[in-house]
Amino acid sequence: MLAMVNAAAASRDGDQESSETDDTRHRIEENDYIRTVVVTCAEDLYFLRMPVCLICGSIGQGVEGTMVTCVTCAQSYHTYCVGQHDKLSLTVVKRGWRCLDCTVCEGCGDGRDESNLILCDECDISYHIYCLDPPIESIPQGPWRSSAFLNDYFQLSLTVVKRGWRCLDCTVCEGCGDGRDESNLILCDECDISYHIYCLDPPIESIPQGPWRCKW
Template sequence: ASLTDADGDEQDPSNAKLTCRICFTGENGGERAKKMLSCTACGKKYHRNCLKRWSSNRDLFHWSSWKCPSCRTCEVCQKTGDPSKFMFCRRCDSAYHCYCQQPPHKNVGHGPYLCPKHTRCHSCGSTVPGNGLSVRWFLGYTCCDACGRLFVKGNFCPVCLKVYRDSESTPMVCCDVCQCWVHCPCDGISDSKYMEFQVDGNLQYICPTCRGECSQVRSFEEAVQELWRRRDEADKDLVSSLRAAAGLPTQEEIFDVSPFSDDEDNNGPSPGPVSKIEYGRSLKLSLKGLSEK
């Protein structure tokens, strides 16, 4: 006898139509149906490529212990709610409804998400976006509200990508090529050299980005990618410890034990690292919040 799940769907891939609960496409038996993966909690079936896309930007996702969206519970309301409205923390994989965020989000962003336990402003180090109900994280959850607004205005050092204010106490020098202000410590400029720039108006200064010595951020989209690259590098040990605590293989071992493969006629892109398009969409949500104020 064939098995059925809670919704009455046949679970025997050899003779029944199986419906993927992400793309809602049915499979009438065959190899594609056999290769679908089951939720460890409810047994519902999912295409491998759909799971790849759904699980991108999640450090603790692993095929041997995953639960489908319908089986996850929101950390805020403690309910399952609408499974299509879940946001998963990149670091700890905690689930949050987008409408349970503060302020509430209408839709789920396409880039990485960080829960309140793991958010930290790249510029000032704050773990909260700010004060008030309307404040939000900017630039893909990498900058708090105040720093994010300064970054969007262009008030940031192109080397460290941290913002500066009019009351900045750290000495800075303006690049004669790109007109960006650079923190003196970021380019190894000594106090004596800084005084030379102050006294001699004809003394030219070219920053490290214009000298080709470090990556150049030409757009907010590139800024989000670079900020996340630096955050991932800084959190490398944290991710390793979280994966070890969860009993998961290391990142290097993932590809040896993962069942994901190009076995479904390339019906979807491989998730891999977040693409520029995904970062861009995430950024637009942050900028939208800025423009509405």
């Protein structure tokens, strides 16, 4: 009988340990980035000087090499790897971006009490639900967007209202009014205003590899 009790207790402890391990693994998968260890030669100056994505461990080329850097820890990430590539907004440009390890409430500056911390679905800005103005009682079930993002989005919408919008067939450079030389024509990722790279003030030498936003 004693052996059966001990076996049952051991089984129960094992199940509890397994459950705790599963819970821990679940929290890691949900809240942490998967990191890649990179082994390189200490004399490889090119690699040492380049920003390396902490998640995939690579540099990347062209659009796939677009990086975003955490304003707190200065670690670099591919926008693709942190789900920001299609969501880079004026809010991120103006206020900066924080990785999950450095996420804090923008209201009180504290990153604790994670169960009450909500993340904007567009710009990754975080707030405790009780630090919002006005505060809310519980975590929203659907998408949530911060007031900072909505304000910036509204301003960008005003650009389209004030300056108008052109379809691709009618796109012209806002600087010179000419729609030719399309290979040197860049389109704003937010309001679709276009400029030749040499009509910008100041001009630039080549088409940007990542997202580009006009001054409007």
